[in-house]
Amino acid sequence: MRDGSNAEESWLAAAINALLALLGTCLLARGVWLGFIVDENAMAMTYLGAGLLFLFAATLDRFKALKGMGVELQMREFDQKIGQADAILAQLKRLAELSGASLLELAAGTGRWDGAPSPLASYELSRSVKGMLESLGSTSLVVRRALVPWARSACIDAIGPVVGQYAEAVFRHYWEMHRRFVAAFSDADPNDPDQQAAKEAARQRVDEVLSYCRPVRDRGVADWSLESTPSRLRELVDSAPAFVPKDALDELRQQANLWGPELEYLARELDFRDKESWFAKLAATRIG
Template sequence: MDEKAARTIQAIIVDGTFTLAGLAAAALGIWYVWEGNAGLAATGLGGGLVLLFAATIHRFESLKGLGMEAKTKELKFQVDKAEHALAQLRDLAEFTGTNLLRMVSAGGRHGSATSMDNSYKVSRDVKKLFADASSKPQTVRTALEFWARYAAIDMFSTKLRDMQSTFESRIRQMGEDAAKLQGDDCADLVRRSQALREFQLGAQKGLGSWELHEFPSRLRRIVEEAPDLLSVQREQWRADFAPAITQLQYLADNLDYRDHEYWGEISRKRG
């Protein structure tokens, strides 16, 4: 005989014993009711009910178990629905936040004007929105990188515009010097001034397609690789560009401003 069968027989015997004892006690209680002995009647009936309950308690537990199982399944269903709704909410938040950043960051370039300060505020709001939606870090970074790239473009363009007067002054001076020369010396100086002009015009080539991490090195190259700048001019712009390069590097690493006042000045220059 296996263990399961033995337990079944044991349960039948126990249940039968409790049932018979319960019926006997209840019958005795009823007898005492007829006899008018309230105390013994209550004892008999109470004991009988307890014994009968003991005989059927496993059935109550089974019913209770079924009820709990049903409630557990219902609860799990509701939790699954909530998780699905949360996932949909997260998708909506990410879609809305990403596209909001795209529209705001691109403002001022396609017919509308949005200040850098406003773009920054929106980027912080979107970052908080993603955090509240428990978005993945990479999703947050991808969205914020779009804003950060436009901020870097604004920084790069503004600093290069600041330097235009130096380019123009140097090219003009080289032209005047070439006019005083003849032959190969004149031709060489003209060629060099043309090379500086080409460097000036090509400094922003492909600007919109640069990766965020490229901006610090590209701004540094403007100063270090521009041909025929005077030493004093190169040193002047090396010192001027150093803080901007630091800000761009921090932006690329942290997707945030390091010095808000510095970026505020860039925003005012951008107009």
């Protein structure tokens, strides 16, 4: 029944449009005849205006359809933009929540012995930041720049004490050598060339130990970049002088072999390969 009504309405609209088009054409023809043949310009303009008006009325439905299509297309694009904006706003809201929680945690812990976030909390925060930046369409370079400080901090916390203990062992060896040097040459005859030569040779050996261990102890891994840490740790083992105590060098070599692959993975992927080992290592470092 409804289809029949629509068909009747369409037929009636088509008939009306045809009638309007016919009247418009006749009026235009009359206007042209009056203007060019009879030379009645005033009357011709009236007929021409009326004819154009009737023709426009006959085609009004088409203009409405075109306008409707354009508006529908614009509305569809507008809805898509609104959807994208809603997604971005949701991500920014999550980022604001994450930043606010982190700032409050850091502020609450400032000045307290355990104020720094736990290794697990720091790791989870790094994963949240990584996921948030990736969901916002950040480039891999931007994501890496954001995560490098966290990764380098974890690297320093884990390896710094290892290098520090090695430096302290070498420094204790230096002080033992220095004590022996003082005991051996405190009564050396300044006029005896042989004794003075032996004293100078012993002093050079002691100074050599000091010149090696002091930079390692004072700087540690503070000037090591994240990417260079694995190679510099290995270099510290391979280039150790002969005077380094064997037990100290063996311990450093063992730690380098154990943590070398982990450090390389961290520098490359900005993630922990063996998470449980990292958490245990970092927690033990803080307790120590």
